[in-house]
Amino acid sequence: MQADKQDVLKRLSYIEGHLGGIRKMVEEDKYCVDILRQTFAVRKAIEKLEALILENHLHGCVPDGIKNGREEAVIDELVQLYNLAGNR
Amino acid sequence: MQADKQDVLKRLSYIEGHLGGIRKMVEEDKYCVDILRQTFAVRKAIEKLEALILENHLHGCVPDGIKNGREEAVIDELVQLYNLAGNR
Amino acid sequence: MQADKQDVLKRLSYIEGHLGGIRKMVEEDKYCVDILRQTFAVRKAIEKLEALILENHLHGCVPDGIKNGREEAVIDELVQLYNLAGNR
Amino acid sequence: MQADKQDVLKRLSYIEGHLGGIRKMVEEDKYCVDILRQTFAVRKAIEKLEALILENHLHGCVPDGIKNGREEAVIDELVQLYNLAGNR
Numbered sequence: 001m002q003a004d005k006q007d008v009l010k011r012l013s014y015i016e017g018h019l020g021g022i023r024k025m026v027e028e029d030k031y032c033v034d035i036l037r038q039t040f041a042v043r044k045a046i047e048k049l050e051a052l053i054l055e056n057h058l059h060g061c062v063p064d065g066i067k068n069g070r071e072e073a074v075i076d077e078l079v080q081l082y083n084l085a086g087n088r
Numbered sequence: 089m090q091a092d093k094q095d096v097l098k099r100l101s102y103i104e105g106h107l108g109g110i111r112k113m114v115e116e117d118k119y120c121v122d123i124l125r126q127t128f129a130v131r132k133a134i135e136k137l138e139a140l141i142l143e144n145h146l147h148g149c150v151p152d153g154i155k156n157g158r159e160e161a162v163i164d165e166l167v168q169l170y171n172l173a174g175n176r
Numbered sequence: 177m178q179a180d181k182q183d184v185l186k187r188l189s190y191i192e193g194h195l196g197g198i199r200k201m202v203e204e205d206k207y208c209v210d211i212l213r214q215t216f217a218v219r220k221a222i223e224k225l226e227a228l229i230l231e232n233h234l235h236g237c238v239p240d241g242i243k244n245g246r247e248e249a250v251i252d253e254l255v256q257l258y259n260l261a262g263n264r
Numbered sequence: 265m266q267a268d269k270q271d272v273l274k275r276l277s278y279i280e281g282h283l284g285g286i287r288k289m290v291e292e293d294k295y296c297v298d299i300l301r302q303t304f305a306v307r308k309a310i311e312k313l314e315a316l317i318l319e320n321h322l323h324g325c326v327p328d329g330i331k332n333g334r335e336e337a338v339i340d341e342l343v344q345l346y347n348l349a350g351n352r
Contacts, residue, residue, distance in 0.1 A: 005114060012111050016104065023100050026093060032145040033165050036138060040172040043134050047350060050127050054346060057120040058339050066330045075322050077121050078342075082318060084128040086311060086349065135262060142258060146251050154242045163234050166254075170230060174223060174261065181290060188287050192280065199276050202269060208321040209341050215314050216348040219307060226303050233296040253297050260304040 004056055011049045018042050050085065092144055099137045106130050138173065180232055187225045194218050226261065268320055275313045282306050314349065 022038045065074035110126045153162035198214045241250035286302045329338035 039138050046131050055343050063330050063335050066327050071327050078322050079319050143255050146254050151242050151247050154239050159239050166234050167231050219310050222307050
């Protein structure tokens with residue numbers, strides 16, 4: 001993680017704040033549909049964060065690694081990340 | 089949210105702790121692939137939390153609402169939740 | 177499946193035609209990125225089809241079943257469908 | 265698409281056959297939950313097909329492209345594929 005570190009940290013703060021709000025809703029016995037709408041929003045925010053980190057990785061470590069003899073490791077990691085991302 | 093409130097709160101605590109760990113990894117410039125593995129795990133934990141809340145909702149509010157004249161509202165909410173869950 | 181049967185069949189035809197196009201691309205050794213763009217489009221079309229069938233189910237069989245003594249079976253099916261939809 | 269072409273074609277045949285079965289279920293007015301179980305299975309089969317094609321792409325075209333001056337194009341495609349895969 002080099003570039004966009006501040007953006008990633010800002011998004012993490014936002015997600016943490018959002019989760020705190022969900023905790024309060026649960027503690028106050030809010031309607032479960034309203035809670036679910038918030039958890040979906042958090043999940044979407046995490047997916048955006050992942051897309052950002054992956055994009056950095058693809059533009060930075062992947063070409064660097066391939067040009068510097070780490071091709072097999074870098075590619076295996078990408079295959080693994082894709083499978084993890086899709087819960088496969 | 090009635091039943092399983094304690095379980096939901098415990099899962100939220102776990103997710104918050106996990107996010108704190110990710111923040112630390114970002115601050116310490118850890119390798120982005122290792123960070124992504126952790127964000128995928130957090131996303132999976134949120135999906136499990138959602139499944140739990142939805143299951144409560146389906147077993148409680150949905151049949152109650154349908155038997156008590158809120159059928160249209162309850163069904164419309166379910167359609168909306170399904171679409172939100174799939175990011176559609 | 178009562179309502180929207182013609183719509184569902186039309187979508188199925190579209191998806192089958194799309195898959196035939198993908199088969200041709202594979203046979204002609206097209207660039208894999210172009211093939212993937214098409215499989216993603218097919219997957220999206222299937223997800224839309226599922227959303228349509230589920231919406232019918234939620235508006236028809238679910239309230240009917242709950243009012244006619246099949247509550248437990250109907251709800252258990254919904255929980256199972258949600259988990260299947262998310263590959264959980 | 266070079267390697268595993270036969271495997272990809274076999275999976276496409278399987279998916280096409282599966283869709284034909286779903287068409288028959290719809291035409292015969294089968295229970296929508298049973299139809300949805302089949303569409304989820306088809307979707308999963310398409311996701312596996314995509315994972316296979318992507319893995320070929322990552323092991324073949326990506327390192328080749330990066331070593332042969334197509335780095336920017338190859339990386340941009342991967343970012344785009346990741347976003348398409350997640351319906352983002």
